[in-house]
Amino acid sequence: MxxxxxxxxxxxxxxxxxxxxxxxxxxxxxxxxxxxxxxxxxxxxxxxxxxxxxxxxxxxxxxxxxxxxxxxxxxxxxxxxxxxxxxxxWDSTFVIRKGQSWRYDGVASLERIKLAAIIGYIYMDPVGGYIEANKKNRARVDPVGGTQPLEQSLKMVAAGRIDAAVESRAVLEYKLRQMGLTGKLDYAGATQSGxxxxxxxxxxxxxxxxxxxxxxxxxxxxxxxxxxxxxxxxxxxxxx
Incomplete structure (x- = not known):
């Protein structure tokens, strides 16, 4: 046609x-x-x-x-x-260093970790509401910017500089393969997709x-x- x-x-x-x-x-x-x-x-x-x-x-x-x-x-x-x-x-899937015990279990569980959040991203609630409420609290939310913010975030998780990063599962699967981090980081729960x-x-x-x-x-x-x-x-x- x-x-x-x-x-x-x-x-x-x-x-x-x-x-x-x-x-x-x-x-x-x-x-x-x-x-x-x-x-x-x-x-x-x-x-x-x-x-x-x-x-x-x-x-x-x-x-x-x-x-x-x-x-x-x-x-x-x-x-x-x-x-x-x-x-x-798109969903909010969390990744942590392999061997860490933390898992996402609602917003209250985020208070126990330092989470990377990409500058300018609008995250789905309830994660988005938590990030917005804590965006000035560097002990809980670490802002990451630039044109490769996810790659930077995952490197920080792998190095132990932050506890977790959050991103769409499809994006994480692709990026972890690309960076050679599959098997070095663990998935740690997710929210509903949209x-x-x-x-x-x-x-x-x-x-x-x-x-x-x-x-x-x-x-x-x-x-x-x-x-x-x-x-x-x-x-x-x-x-x-």
Whole structure:
């Protein structure tokens, strides 16, 4: 079937920090970026993807200085333009050094550890509420920034500089394999999961059109089996 999109070819600027396997380096781009590129190329558009710190990416998207962010949830900002099709699932999974006994068992259990928290991230409740309430208490929450904040956080856990890091399970599995830390860090419990999206700037006049194109494209890739092929390269299961 031939795609029917806008006649004019657009460059859709997408930014986020490294959050593999959803979005990775600018060379191995991540399955979410690969999906977006295929969907928008079929509509005659081009995706321009670059890494940038998450907090800056989100602010730039809300101001209209870029067109989209990848890895967003509605909790990040209700002003972003979301489609109906998520690009994956996100949860709060904790990792600790191997041999440590701590396990996540509700918010009260977090008071016994020093937790890494990535600057600018909006964490799902109840973990998000705890981090917000303790963000100035360095004995409980250690802020980490930059374009590779998760890698830095995991190195700090492995070195014993902090007790735990928290991230999506899919991201942790990928990153631990990449860093050679599988078997050196342990999973220590998780919260309920929720959907994440490629979200578009509320300042862009075609934001809703782009979101609709992405919805149609993801559904089409899934139906054809092409989505499965892309996900297999990253060791990821379809979230639907």
């Amino acid at each position: 031939v795609w029917t999109g806008t006649a004019k070819a657009d460059v859709i600027r997408v930014r986020a920090d490294d959050w593999c396997p959803y979005n990775c380096s600018e060379q191995k781009k991540g399955y979410g970026i690969e999906v977006a590129e295929e969907v928008f190329a079929a509509a005659g558009h081009r995706v321009q993807y670059q890494l940038a710190p998450w907090s800056r990416s989100l602010e730039d998207c809300l101001r209209g200085e870029i067109d989209a962010v990848i890895g967003a949830a509605p909790v990040d900002s209700p002003d972003l333009v979301f489609g109906a099709e998520p690009i994956g699932q 959907p994440i999206y490629i979200a578009f700037s509320p300042k862009h006049p075609k934001a809703r059109e782009y979101a609709d194109l992405l919805d149609q494209g993801v559904a089409r890739l899934r139906a054809s089996g092409r989505l499965r092929q892309i996900l297999d390269r990253y060791g990821v299961r379809d979230w639907k």
